[in-house]
Amino acid sequence: MIGLDVGSTTAKKVSIEDGEIKYQIAGTHNWKDLITGIDGNDIISTGYFRKSIPHRASVTEITAAIYGVRHYFPDADVIVDIGGQDTKVIDVKKNNFIINDKCSAGTGAFLEFVANYFKIELKEMGSFHSRAKRIPAINNTCGVFALSEMISQLVAGYTQEEVIAGMHYAFARRISFMIPEAQKLVLIGGTVKNKGMLSALEDILQKEVLVPDEPQIVNALGALKYYC
Amino acid sequence: MKLIQKYKLTVNNWCIVQKKTAITALVPPELIFACNSEPFDVNNVIPGSKKYPRNKLCAWTAIWQEMLSKREIDIDSLIVVAGGDCHNALVDGQKVAMSGIPTHFFFYPFDGDPDYLESQLYKLSDFLGNVGSPEKPGQIRELKKLGQKIDKKRADGKISAGDAFRIMISFSDLMGNLDKFKEVISSTKERKIDLKNRVALIGVPPIFHDFHDVARALGLAVVFDELPFEFIRHSGNDIPGIARDYCNYTFARPLDFRIKFLQEELEKRKVDGIIHYTQFACHHMLEDEIMRSNLDYPMLTIQGDLPGNTPEQIKLRLEAFRELLERS
Structure with missing residues (x-):
């Protein structure tokens, strides 16, 4: 089976x-x-x-x-599953769930756009993030407009590493709005392999996030x- | 959509002698019929329409606005429910008025004041040409009793949720023809329905024409439809009587009034969970967190935008919600 x-x-x-x-x-x-x-x-x-x-x-x-x-x-109380085209937040204790699938800004596709723009592999995004010295603010809540904002930040002098870190923060902020209070928060899905996104989310939530192997x-x- | 098609057949015979008055939300049909006019709920054509409105927030109001302004629906006048329900309708109704259709704006009282509602009903009666058939409200009261029986049979598993919904939602205009509508109600077939996973559908009705049938196919039994229940719940024999009853139309009242009503109704129907349907860009979306914190049931919130079949993403949520209820 x-x-x-x-x-x-x-x-x-x-x-x-x-x-x-x-x-x-x-x-x-x-x-x-x-x-x-x-x-x-x-x-x-x-x-x-x-x-x-x-x-x-x-x-x-x-x-x-x-x-x-x-x-x-076994005692996880909130699960966040970041998929390619949607993000699901499951409140295990309250037996409740919400799904974001109308907007790419909170899905794996968003970071894929960023990687494609820089012609790098998704798995390289984390190491780019770790080399950033500053984090530019990307305020746009729309995935497409955030990409134009990202380009403006490049023109303004931020490095590729910094802009990638900024995009991770923009992405993580979007996801954080969906996450309820949790004792044990577990993240799953392919996007979670991106350590840059993960550290941005932990920073925003001010909490440790658990990820299975x-x-x-x-x-x-x-x-x-x-x-x- | 079957009801609407039947309705269209009757319209051709009726519009010669009666004025056809479009409504954008619940307007006491008792008064419209009593004023010798034929109500037509513009929302009924939307779930089956293929319209992509040019300038929209909520697709419900945007589509009827466009269809009325372009004269794609044949009506003589329009009543816009502008106070106490849909706020987008206030603007889209004015667009229709500017296109040249005689339009009246109807306001429900937020505080439920029956005197205010009575004054609104007298203004509406003036707009419609005054009461000419005072016997009509009594006939409608009898039909609403039949509607209430349909609703009860549905909650008892004797009529499918889809069949019950299609009848109940049509009580806003009674298909413009009381005799024909009575025939349609009588033709409803009884059958045994599995009522596992009893859910209440609250909020505005889904914009997808097959929603109730899809929910049933996915193992959810809708035993309560909030807004259509309002359509069969209110009546009155004359203007003061209509005002006293319709002033408790829950959608027009403060949220605590509506929530208390829901708590009682859901308890009676022994629901296992709630589906809160919200419409994209509708102010009712803002109510979701309040509903969640005040109604102590597992709740699924879904959002629709354009009309058509129930989308796959919504089906996934319904299926997951059924799995969730079965785990509870």
């Missing part, structure tokens, strides 16, 4: 073999490569395309996130745990 999370950007497969979590990640367009030789009856699906792929049972990303995070942090596969694991 596997958990398969096919989201807007990537597909994730998780299985548990002898108590050990095994996983594979591919681009969404290559999701079929992950299930070569696997019967649909052995798949518990989640993610945006959960119903379009073969599955024995499907579960929404919200429920999958709760089960997946529980594996790493492999934050991108938590929902696939959660789908599996939900069913099994």
Whole structure:
């Protein structure tokens, strides 16, 4: 039995073999490569395309996130899942959730725009951030307009590293508005691998944020745990 | 949309003898019929429309504004509910008035003063040409009793939420024809409905024409529709009687009044959770946090913008909400 999370950007497969979590990640367009030789009856699906792929049972990303995070942090009370095209905030204690998907400014796509602009890899963003000496204020709440503001800051003399840090703060501020008071706040999703964004969020919230070892596969694991 | 299509068929026979008066929100249909006019709720055409309005905040008001200004809906006059409900309507209603359609602005009292509402109803009666058929409010009262039975049967799992909603939402204008509407109500088919995951739908009605059916398919049983319930709840036989009853129209009153009413109604219906529908750029969006802090139920807030089918993002929320209720 596997958990398969096919989201807007990537597909994730998780299985548990002898108590050990095994996983594979591919681009969404290559999701079929992950299930070569696997019967649909052995798949518990989640993610945006959960119903379009073969599955024995499907579960929404919200429920999958709760089960997946529980594996790493059993007493987490708020989960923030930053996906490619939406951000979900789940209040586990109050059994409540909100999703931002109307605006790119609080989604992984926003930071992808920034990386594309500088022609760098997303995973390099964190090290650029760490080299920034100043943080320019990017005040715009709209993703597209924030990009024009970013260019204005470059023209004004800020370095690429500083502007990237400024964009991380703009992104983190946007996310922070959605997050309720929490004792244990856990972040998941591919975007969380970006250490620059993470440190900006911790700075804004003035609190430590917990991240599982492999934050991108938590929902696939959660789908599996939900069913099994 | 079936009701609206049927309605359109009857209009062709009726508009020869009766004036057709568009309404933008709840205006006592008792008085409009009594003044020998035929009410037409402009909102009823919106969920099925394919309009992309040029200049909009809320798509509900923007679409009717554009359709009326361009004469895409055939009416003789317009009543805009400008006080106590939709504030965007006050501006969009004036745009329609400027396009040349005789328009009257109707204000509900925020404090529920029946004398104020009575004075508003007399002004409305003057605009409509005064009462000529005083028997109509009594006939409408009888129809509303049937509407209340439909609502109860829905809450008891004997009528689908979609069928009940389509009847109840049509009580704002009673399809412009009391006899025809009575036939439509009578034709509602009873069937056994699974009432697992009982939810209340509060706020303005969703702009998606298939919302109730989608919610049902995803395992949520809508057992209360806040605004349509207001449409069947109020009546009155004459202007003072209508004023005394409609002054408690909850959407026009302060939030604490509306919340107290909701608390009682949701308790009666034994709901497991609440779906709060909000419309993009509508002031009701601001009420969400107040509703959340005062109504002690799991609550899902969704937001719609343009009309059409229920979007996939909303379906995801509904499905996750059902999973959440099943975990509770």
